[in-house]
Each structure stands twice: as C-alpha cells, then as structure tokens.
Amino acid sequence: MSDQTRDLPFGIDFGGSGIKGAPVDLGTGDFAAERVRIKTPKPSTPEAVAGVFAELLASFDDSTGSVGVTVPAVVRHGVVSSAANIDASWIGTDADALFTKATGRDVHVVNDADAAGLAEVRYGAAMGRGGLVIVTTLGTGIGSAILYDGVLVPNSELGHLEIDGHDAESRAANSARTREDLSWQHWAKRLTKYYRTLEMLFSPDLFVVGGGVSKEADHFLPLLDISTEIIPAELRNKAGVVGAALYASEGGG
Ligand code: BGC
Numbered sequence: 001m002s003d004q005t006r007d008l009p010f011g012i013d014f015g016g017s018g019i020k021g022a023p024v025d026l027g028t029g030d031f032a033a034e035r036v037r038i039k040t041p042k043p044s045t046p047e048a049v050a051g052v053f054a055e056l057l058a059s060f061d062d063s064t065g066s067v068g069v070t071v072p073a074v075v076r077h078g079v080v081s082s083a084a085n086i087d088a089s090w091i092g093t094d095a096d097a098l099f100t101k102a103t104g105r106d107v108h109v110v111n112d113a114d115a116a117g118l119a120e121v122r123y124g125a126a127m128g129r130g131g132l133v134i135v136t137t138l139g140t141g142i143g144s145a146i147l148y149d150g151v152l153v154p155n156s157e158l159g160h161l162e163i164d165g166h167d168a169e170s171r172a173a174n175s176a177r178t179r180e181d182l183s184w185q186h187w188a189k190r191l192t193k194y195y196r197t198l199e200m201l202f203s204p205d206l207f208v209v210g211g212g213v214s215k216e217a218d219h220f221l222p223l224l225d226i227s228t229e230i231i232p233a234e235l236r237n238k239a240g241v242v243g244a245a246l247y248a249s250e251g252g253g
Contacts, residue, residue, distance in 0.1 A: 019049070024246070124233060
C-alpha cells in the first residue's frame with residue numbers, strides 16, 4: 001500500500017451474504033485498492049462480525065485511516081437499536097465501541113441506506129441535486145435515506161411505513177418480488193403505491209432507487225405511475241463501501 005493510500009478512510013459493507021471492504025479515494029469516490037470480500041458468518045452476531053472486520057482489515061496491512069461500517073439497522077451515535085433483517089443480538093450493541101476494540105481502528109457505524117444516500121449525493125445519481133432527495137434501496141428490506149440540499153437526515157426507516165395494514169417492505173422489497181415470483185408489472189403496481197405514499201408525505205424533488213435490482217431498472221422504473229422524477233442509483237454495489245468511508249471521514253454521527 002502506498003503512502004497516499006495508507007491514510008485513506010476505509011469502508012466496510014456488511015451484507016447478508018458477504019462483508020466487503022476497501023480504502024476509498026474521496027476525490028473520485030472510488031476504491032483506492034482492490035476490494036476484499038469475506039463470507040458473512042452465521043449467525044451474524046456482532047462478535048462474529050467483529051472478527052471478520054479484523055480479518056478483513058488485516059489484509060490491508062498498512063491501512064491506518066478511520067473505518068466506516070454499514071449496518072442494515074437504525075444506528076444512533078454508534079449504538080444499534082433495531083434488527084428487522086439481522087440477528088436480534090444487535091439491539092442495544094454499542095457497535096462503534098465493539099468494532100473499535102476488535103480492530104484497534106477508529107470505527108463509525110452507519111445505517112446501510114444512509115451510507116448509500118451519502119454516496120449517491122456526493123458521487124452518483126443525485127450529485128449536485130438540491131432540494132429534497134429520497135434514496136431508497138430495494139433489497140431484502142427497503143432502506144431509505146432523506147437528504148436535503150445534500151445533508152442527510154439519518155435513520156428515516158421509510159421501508160417500515162404501514163401501507164394497507166402491511167409493513168411496506170414486506171410487500172414491495174425486492175425480496176417480496178422474488179419470494180412471490182411477481183412479474184415486473186405486478187411489482188411495479190406495489191412500488192407505485194409505495195412511492196405515491198412517499199410523495200404524499202414528503203413531496204420530494206427526486207427519488208433515487210438503489211439495491212442490487214437497480215441494475216434492472218429498465219424493467220420496472222418506466223412502469224411506475226408517479227409524478228416525481230425517479231432514477232436508478234449509479235454507484236451500484238460500491239455505494240455501501242464508499243458511503244461508509246465518507247461517513248467515517250466526516251467523523252461519524
Ligand atoms: C431496516 C433498515 C435498512 C433496510 C435495508 C430495513 O429492514 O430496518 O435499517 O436500512 O432494511 O437494509
């Protein structure tokens with residue numbers, strides 16, 4: 001690792017199947033070295049995951065910069081306080097403290113969708129866009145990031161809005177599409193209902209749609225019947241790592 005790379009912030013994306021990390025060049029919003037991926041341990045308790053973070057960081061032996069970590073949960077000042085799609089033992093964990101101790105690095109934990117939102121507004125689809133931007137990630141759950149003039153309002157959790165008596169993500173996440181084998185048309189109807197509800201509540205200027213399925217945006221975004229501009233995310237599977245590093249570079253929350 002070169003002298004310039006050593007001090008760069010490091011991003012870790014903690015997902016259901018893999019834990020990915022790389023140092024990030026904040027000038028370009030890209031990885032400064034090849035990304036490393038390690039399988040997510042099962043069960044993915046905070047302690048088990050902390051061990052993987054230490055292993056991952058050890059493969060970048062000279063890296064010393066601060067570390068940002070995404071978690072698919074509410075995170076307030078480093079403490080995790082929800083666990084919709086992760087092991088229940090995360091609730092109440094001071095993840096900043098646990099990971100800082102396990103890795104010997106300065107670690108800052110951030111909600112996964114908030115990290116994606118920060119990355120998209122700084123380097124991606126929402127770059128240079130003022131006003132109210134809502135970034136949603138469609139995956140196992142629905143994550144959300146609210147940004148006003150580029151400033152994040154953290155932990156919005158709009159995937160858990162109750163719509164027609166259902167937790168919205170249980171009907172409209174990408175996991176619902178695959179689980180129920182929905183056609184793009186059928187899924188688009190559910191997404192229309194979801195995004196119309198967000199329109200009614202927030203009157204945003206722009207929606208950005210992330211998550212793995214955003215690479216198939218052509219199949220479903222044109223089918224949505226809403227008034228607000230809606231565009232696919234651009235950072236794809238780099239958004240978590242880049243957004244986490246960005247978050248850490250700003251000293252966390
Ligand atoms: C969680 C959010 C997370 C989203 C996407 C939801 O179930 O409550 O915190 O951002 O899934 O992973």
